Amino acid sequence: MRRTPDRIRPTLVAVAAALALLVACTTDAADRRGGRDGLRPGSVDLADPYVPGAGNGGYDVSHYRLAVRYDPAADRLTGRAKVVATAVHGLSRFTLDLAGLDVAAVTMGGTRAEHRRDGDELVVTPRHELPQGRQFAVEVDYSGVPTAKADGQLGTGGFLHTADGAIALGQPWSAATWFPVNDHPSDKATYDIEVTVPDGLAALSNGVPGERTSADGWTTWRWAEPALMASYLTTLVIGDYRVQTGTHAGKPMVTAVPAHLPATGPEAASLARTGEIADFLASRFGPYPFDAYGGVVVTDARVGYALETQSRPVYGPGFFRSGRPNLAVVAHELAHQWFGNSVTLTRWSDIWLNEGFASYAEWLWEEHDGGRSAQRTFELEYAATDWSRRVVDPGRSGLFGTTVYKRGALTVHALRRTVGDDAFFRILRTWTAERRGGNATTEDLVALAERVSGKPLRQLFDAWLVGRSAPALP
Structure with missing residues (x-):
């Protein structure tokens, strides 16, 4: 998920260590005893x-x-x-x-x-x-x-009645x-x-x-x-849409924009790059994990974000206000197909596993597309970061805060600097292959990164994810 840029507001919430989901099936004492x-x-x-x-x-x-x-x-x-x-x-x-x-x-x-x-x-x-x-x-x-329902962070989510239909969308639920x-x-x-x-x-x-x-x-x-x-990755978008159906890499590609938008507008132009961007990300993360591609643009102002709904992300109107294509948000939501959708968090306190990697994918795409290097973006973000705000277990009101996205991406690049490019991309491809279709935690990522790289990395992750001061640059 990526919020419309001018709506992102950082939040600071200190919360105790995440409750384990091992208590998930508890009921009252009599029920626990059972018959x-x-x-x-x-x-x-x-x-x-x-x-x-x-x-x-x-x-x-x-x-x-x-x-x-x-x-x-x-x-x-x-x-x-x-x-x-x-x-x-x-x-x-x-x-x-x-x-x-x-x-x-x-x-x-x-x-x-x-x-x-x-x-x-x-x-x-x-x-x-x-x-x-x-x-x-x-x-x-x-x-x-x-x-x-209003979730207090992303505005109104769930099933939204619109002028010509409806949109069912939202995170962390809908x-x-x-x-x-x-x-x-x-x-x-x-x-x-x-x-x-x-x-x-x-x-x-x-x-x-x-x-x-x-x-x-x-x-x-x-x-x-x-x-x-x-x-939460399910979606339903009903209305008067111009639907384009084709194939990419032998799989269906379905994109849609509201019929009243111009066929050559920034929304359609952005979606038209979906296959190209997905192919680039596959070269870094491993094979695309699903059987279809696509994307949908909506114009309802209540959708102030883009969401990585599985195989077919939904993009709110705020990402195209400039009148130019927005490839960064497409890269972000497509990266989630690997990080968040195929490999899904086990508990919401580990949301950086979704947003940190998707934000880092924006850096990779920008560099690939002839823009600023990932290293330069890292340097700029490092200098601008408030290190008092933690990434793991950021608190309910910090679930979609800037820190989760930006400091999460900084952690990913710090891992790359520490282990080197070869080991780094092997870590990413091993993660998406071994965990494909499953759930995972931060602990799982640390263990896999140490196994693949052969290096002790616990202190690195602790410093970059939850430390209260700027970590030393690797």
């Missing part, structure tokens, strides 16, 4: 202090199949979600995150399951309890007027505003997404485009993401 068969409710919170209330324990989702219909005139969404998961311990009941929508029915194995709402949680009690290791599927029929979900990046899954909208409107989402069909004044757009994806 003789080990059954207990899944937890209703994954205990991540950066997103209190988000995520659920007791199961691991493998796939979402979503079929939604949206009528912009009435601002009404109807949907059916099929969630396929496996019980990680014996489950007497479990919960899904779902904000603001009405649930008509919940079924499991073709039979009704008891359900109730508890705020933004959908609580499901299956007719037959689920033993550890049992795969199950739950189908939820739901409808209503989707709501957006998915629960339009489908039932385990809304935490530690539980990634694959997706099939089917969106039905009035004829003449586009309905853009993640992954590979499928067959498009029309009937009775409605068009159904189909998308499939066969690679594991964190829920």
Whole structure:
């Protein structure tokens, strides 16, 4: 994610060491004891202090199949979600995150399951309890007027009704505003997404485009993401868009800009460089990790950022106010396809693993494109940095602060200076290969960097990530 430049505001929050997600499945004392068969409710919170209330324990989702219909005139969404998961311990009941929508029915194995709402949680009690290791599927029929929520940092996120459609977008969460979900990046899954909208409107989402069909004044757009994806990386963009569909490197390339924007404007010109920039980043980071490319520009002023929604980033209007193409933001969001999307943080306190590497990719692209060298950018940023602000565990209000981005990128370049270019790029390519499709922490990166380089690096990372004074230049 990258915020529109004139909206970035640094924040300073000192927070104790991050809570481990090992407490994710705790409930009350009686539930922890369980019965003789080990059954207990899944937890209703994954205990991540950066997103209190988000995520659920007791199961691991493998796939979402979503079929939604949206009528912009009435601002009404109807949907059916099929969630396929496996019980990680014996489950007497479990919960899904779902904000603001009405649930008509919940079924499991073709039979009704008891359900109730508890705020933004959908609580499901299956007719037959689920033993550890049992795969199950739950189908939820739901409808209503989707709501957006203010997260206090990026403005309003989630499902946004627009003049000609809607945008579902946001970080660190947004998915629960339009489908039932385990809304935490530690539980990634694959997706099939089917969106039905009035004829003449586009309905853009993640992954590979499928067959498009029309009937009775409605068009159904189909998308499939066969690679594991964190829920906050899902998106839905509905409206009057000029959609360009082609291929790049043998994979689908889908880009879209609002139809009222000029075909030769800076938005379209920026998206047109997507394949070129992705190829350059692949030469540094390893093979592109997904089965499709693309990007979408939106013009709703509430979207004051760009977001790395998987395989198809969404760019807010603020990045093109200059009237010139903005390749830096494209490089940033495409870099996230490796750092953040394919290799996903386990807990939000490690967000620098996303933003530090994506910011550094901007430096690499600028140098490659004939601009300032990465070394010179490093020197300038080093001189301008407030070293009292930490990168790891920056606090909830510092999650998207400048420090996470800039000091994170400084750390990446300091690692490069310390181990040398050959070892540095081997570290990056090994990281993206070995961790592809999974989750990771800062500790995982330090261990891998030491293994690949053969050098002790703990003090380096500590100094550049959490030290309170300017580190010595390597």
